[in-house]
Amino acid sequence: MSAKWYETQGPEGDVVLSTRIRLARNLSDIPFGVNLDAAGRRQAVNRCSKAFAQVLPEAKITEMEAYSATDAHSLAEKRLISPEFADREPGTALVLMPDETVSVMLCEEDHIRLQVMQPGLDLENTWKIADMIDTAVAAKLPYAFDEQLGYLTQCPTNVGLAMRASVMLHLPALSQNGAVKRLTENIGKLGMTLRGAFGEGSAAQASMVQLSNQMTLGLSESDALQNLQTVTLQLVEQERRAQAEECRNSLFTDQIWRAYGILKYARRLETAEAAKLLSLVRMGACRGVLPVKTETVTALLTRIQPAVLELAEHTHDARERDEKRAELIRTTI
Amino acid sequence: MSAKWYETQGPEGDVVLSTRIRLARNLSDIPFGVNLDAAGRRQAVNRCSKAFAQVLPEAKITEMEAYSATDAHSLAEKRLISPEFADREPGTALVLMPDETVSVMLCEEDHIRLQVMQPGLDLENTWKIADMIDTAVAAKLPYAFDEQLGYLTQCPTNVGLAMRASVMLHLPALSQNGAVKRLTENIGKLGMTLRGAFGEGSAAQASMVQLSNQMTLGLSESDALQNLQTVTLQLVEQERRAQAEECRNSLFTDQIWRAYGILKYARRLETAEAAKLLSLVRMGACRGVLPVKTETVTALLTRIQPAVLELAEHTHDARERDEKRAELIRTTI
Numbered sequence: 001m002s003a004k005w006y007e008t009q010g011p012e013g014d015v016v017l018s019t020r021i022r023l024a025r026n027l028s029d030i031p032f033g034v035n036l037d038a039a040g041r042r043q044a045v046n047r048c049s050k051a052f053a054q055v056l057p058e059a060k061i062t063e064m065e066a067y068s069a070t071d072a073h074s075l076a077e078k079r080l081i082s083p084e085f086a087d088r089e090p091g092t093a094l095v096l097m098p099d100e101t102v103s104v105m106l107c108e109e110d111h112i113r114l115q116v117m118q119p120g121l122d123l124e125n126t127w128k129i130a131d132m133i134d135t136a137v138a139a140k141l142p143y144a145f146d147e148q149l150g151y152l153t154q155c156p157t158n159v160g161l162a163m164r165a166s167v168m169l170h171l172p173a174l175s176q177n178g179a180v181k182r183l184t185e186n187i188g189k190l191g192m193t194l195r196g197a198f199g200e201g202s203a204a205q206a207s208m209v210q211l212s213n214q215m216t217l218g219l220s221e222s223d224a225l226q227n228l229q230t231v232t233l234q235l236v237e238q239e240r241r242a243q244a245e246e247c248r249n250s251l252f253t254d255q256i257w258r259a260y261g262i263l264k265y266a267r268r269l270e271t272a273e274a275a276k277l278l279s280l281v282r283m284g285a286c287r288g289v290l291p292v293k294t295e296t297v298t299a300l301l302t303r304i305q306p307a308v309l310e311l312a313e314h315t316h317d318a319r320e321r322d323e324k325r326a327e328l329i330r331t332t333i
Numbered sequence: 334m335s336a337k338w339y340e341t342q343g344p345e346g347d348v349v350l351s352t353r354i355r356l357a358r359n360l361s362d363i364p365f366g367v368n369l370d371a372a373g374r375r376q377a378v379n380r381c382s383k384a385f386a387q388v389l390p391e392a393k394i395t396e397m398e399a400y401s402a403t404d405a406h407s408l409a410e411k412r413l414i415s416p417e418f419a420d421r422e423p424g425t426a427l428v429l430m431p432d433e434t435v436s437v438m439l440c441e442e443d444h445i446r447l448q449v450m451q452p453g454l455d456l457e458n459t460w461k462i463a464d465m466i467d468t469a470v471a472a473k474l475p476y477a478f479d480e481q482l483g484y485l486t487q488c489p490t491n492v493g494l495a496m497r498a499s500v501m502l503h504l505p506a507l508s509q510n511g512a513v514k515r516l517t518e519n520i521g522k523l524g525m526t527l528r529g530a531f532g533e534g535s536a537a538q539a540s541m542v543q544l545s546n547q548m549t550l551g552l553s554e555s556d557a558l559q560n561l562q563t564v565t566l567q568l569v570e571q572e573r574r575a576q577a578e579e580c581r582n583s584l585f586t587d588q589i590w591r592a593y594g595i596l597k598y599a600r601r602l603e604t605a606e607a608a609k610l611l612s613l614v615r616m617g618a619c620r621g622v623l624p625v626k627t628e629t630v631t632a633l634l635t636r637i638q639p640a641v642l643e644l645a646e647h648t649h650d651a652r653e654r655d656e657k658r659a660e661l662i663r664t665t666i
Binding site for chain 2: 250251253254257258260261262263264265266267268323326
């Protein structure tokens with residue numbers, strides 16, 4: 001398996017796992033997504049595919065129906081597609097670059113959902129890549145755009161910039177001391193949202209949260225990105241201070257070492273437990289407590305997800321998967 | 334630290350940690366223990382000490398008052414003296430062989446409580462050693478003995494053989510499946526008792542039980558020992574079968590590996606938790622699941638006891654002791 005973007009470490013990589021920008025675009029001369037049947041979606045997808053094939057010649061373009069359920073779920077677990085898109089509605093398709101930095105859902109909620117991901121905190125580059133692809137595609141397809149409102153989208157909350165920028169954060173110390181809970185409730189005032197990154201279960205266990213901008217009207221892309229950058233850097237500093245404080249507590253350090261010990265030797269691990277222990281180990285790696293590389297742990301957080309693991313290890317049931325998960329972790333860390 | 338009997342492995346050593354025989358003897362020409370004051374105890378101790386100094390010239394004879402509280406507790410933790418004797422009543426003394434196989438409490442409940450310990454299941458040798466010492470001492474001191482009843486003792490339940498033979502068993506699988514609980518309730522019918530070996534707390538955690546004969550009247554020493562031998566061998570076989578069965582269960586094997594992982598890396602361990610995890614690891618060692626020697630784990634079960642640890646590591650408080658305990662274990666297994 002060649003290294004993917006999510007297996008490398010980027011800027012502020014101790015706290016920021018990745019940066020993602022999603023753009024929603026629609027064609028102006030056909031109905032929006034919800035008004036299309038399978039045949040209508042196929043037509044829209046055909047036109048978009050041609051444009052993307054020219055703009056991203058290395059990309060693989062696949063009808064979602066051609067993926068197995070496990071393939072589709074593994075794409076969602078790697079956050080390359082939305083969980084809903086993994087339902088493989090007839091007529092939908094995915095454009096995917098080999099390094100998995102760029103994925104485009106065709107006929108998800110909008111005709112085009114372009115997504116660019118980069119490791120660490122890297123809003124500028126991520127935006128540049130997204131903007132470059134978007135500009136090139138715009139030259140080939142008639143985008144639904146209003147001079148007053150901006151980009152038109154299926155859902156009114158996206159109209160305008162039609163951009164959602166987000167960063168995935170690992171906040172074990174701020175989760176531990178209750179700060180994440182308070183932030184989740186109050187960060188809306190800054191026009192942002194904070195939520196668990198892998199869905200409720202294992203994300204909460206792993207202390208992974210996704211911070212994203214919510215405002216799409218009344219400001220430019222660069223303002224929106226600058227706001228996100230500022231708040232992210234504040235959280236990074238807060239998390240680092242909180243981690244340093246936690247690690248002065250020998251009881252907490254003991255918890256980190258125990259998590260490491262269990263992961264080094266357990267023979268069966270469910271996803272949620274593994275995520276919880278890896279989160280502690282990742283913090284131990286960041287603080288220099290454990291002899292482990294942070295990016296090794298980061299990569300494992302993706303590689304232990306059920307469908308990703310099933311594809312890599314050809315497992316057949318949950319028990320075998322738990323055994324393979326334990327084996328993968330103990331032979332890796 | 335030179336290897337003591339409890340750091341080596343004897344016959345049936347996977348299940349039987351040690352064999353112990355205690356003989357109670359009293360002098361016929363002075364009052365029994367409870368009727369003696371400190372001065373009376375000193376006189377009795379002086380006479381007994383002289384006899385033991387001749388019979389066991391290598392033994393160290395020490396007034397209990399000369400021991401520190403920690404010294405005395407460590408002797409009790411190693412089961413060389415009774416917990417009550419660790420109170421260091423004025424006038425009491427201890428005869429102790431350097432290899433700690435023989436210890437004699439002078440003026441505990443009886444004037445003489447001679448105790449011989451051997452690793453593994455070894456009733457015959459243990460008895461031979463005890464009998465040899467007892468016979469030699471009997472030639473020098475007037476024992477309280479009744480032709481009808483046998484040896485006379487402070488407590489009527491000991492009159493007769495005045496011998497208690499016991500074996501210390503590690504029964505993790507029979508504890509797990511509930512058999513130990515049933516045995517504890519029913520084994521009285523065979524004239525024996527089964528109870529936790531290190532006092533309630535850590536013994537229950539470590540699945541260590543002491544099986545001992547209770548009958549002292551109406552049978553010979555060799556009959557009593559033969560009964561104990563027979564029941565012990567049955568328990569050994571039952572435990573081995575139960576362990577083999579448990580180890581076919583991959584969930585249980587996982588528990589063994591996790592216990593090993595925690596012990597290899599934890600930075601703080603309290604006695605009870607350490608005992609519980611070491612018990613699992615000992616079973617893993619016996620069954621060949623873990624790359625650990627059984628006798629290493631057996632020795633640790635003694636070496637992690639609070640007072641033994643305090644003496645060896647010169648710790649000052651409970652927290653430091655928990656840290657040293659964790660360090661001792663992870664650098665040993």
